[in-house]
Amino acid sequence: MGASAEHSEDGSGGGCLACDLIAGTEPLPGGTISRTGHWTVEHCVGPLGLGTLVVKPLRHVVHVADLTAEESAELGPLLRRTSEAVTAVTSPEQVYVCLWSHAGGVPGHIHFVVQPARADDMARHDAYGPALQVAMFGAGRVPGEHDVADVCDRLRAALAEPAR
Known part of the structure; x- marks a missing residue:
């Protein structure tokens, strides 16, 4: 396992969208929301709705088993704080947190999706849980850049507040 030879340890190049977003070689609507020593928090670039965030390691990691002790130590608290910020800013029915790591x-590059599950989205798609995510991808509705920038500013402020 470990980092692929086509990806640098600093998270740049090699055709990995996650690495390219970190490196700034692909546009990132809303910009970086938060960054720790080992992780970054960004708005999802796909159709999972406004306020859906991605928490991913700064280096190219394909398997959770390949996380370092330091990366692992930061992950749990960061996921909790990110979920707390999404809850405070979007007031969803629930916040889904799931690992995604497949492309084609x-x-x-592993990434944890932190998604506000809203009643109106569940009603619109007549789905919840993984079926809601599949339906949202099927619908292909990507939030507008202005809306993403606005929610990212609010999420950035929420994540900057001291943890409860």
Whole structure:
């Protein structure tokens, strides 16, 4: 396992969208929301709704088992704080946190999706949980850049507040 030879340890290059977003070679609507020594928090670039965040390691990691002790130590508290910020800013029914790491059926840069599950989204798609995510991808509705920038500013402020 470990980092692929086509990806640098600093998270740049090699055709990995997650690495390219970190490196700034692909546009990132809303910009970086938060960054720790080992992780970054960004708005999802896909159709999972406004306020859906991605928490991913700064280096290219394909398997959770390959996380370092330091990366692992930061992960739990960061996921909790990110979920807390999403809850405070979006007031959802629930916040889903799930690991994604496939691109075209091939394991890719791991990332945790932190998604506000809203009643109106569940009603619109007549789905919840994984079925809601599949339905949202099927619908393909990506939030507008202005809306993403606005919610990212609010999420950035919420994440900057001291943890409860």
